[in-house]
Each structure stands twice: as structure tokens, then as C-alpha cells.
Amino acid sequence: MRATPLIPLDALDTGECGTICTLPDNPELRRRLTALGLIPGTKITVVNISPAGDPKAYFFRGSLIALRHKDAQKILIKNRWAVEQ
Helix, strand or coil: CCCCCCHHHHCCCCCCCEEECCCCCCCHHHHHCCCCCCCCEEEEEEEEEEECCCEEEEECCCEEEEEEEECCCCEEEEEEECCCC
């Protein structure tokens, strides 16, 4: 059986989803993300990208948040798929 490769959250485009696998090692950022409900196993969708490309807006657990590229690239996801319209 082949392992699913992990990719950074920031690699997703608008309309794509994934499942959170790992959070950043930085304790402060990790604490902030978990307080928002962003934990391993959470399904997350990119809903918008700012005109400059940073930050991106993400939807998960009924909430919409914006994450900067430098933070989103430290979050690893699996099971990348596109939302059907």
C-alpha cells in the first residue's frame, strides 16, 4: 500500500480541500491554530485568495479565517481534492 504524500496547506488553490495532518512546531502558532479549532483530522477548504496572493481564506468547522503564506506552508495536509460545484 502506498502512503499518501503530505503537502503544505498553502499549495491548495481556490476550491481545493484537504485534511490537516500536522501543525507547525512553533508553540505559539500551534496554540493559536488549535484555539481556532484547526487540529489534525480537520477538513479545510480554500475559499478565496487575496489579489496579491497572500493571505488565503480558509473554511473549516463553520469558520472562515485568513492565513498568511508563511504560516500555511507549515501546516501539512493529505487527501487533496477539489470541491464539486
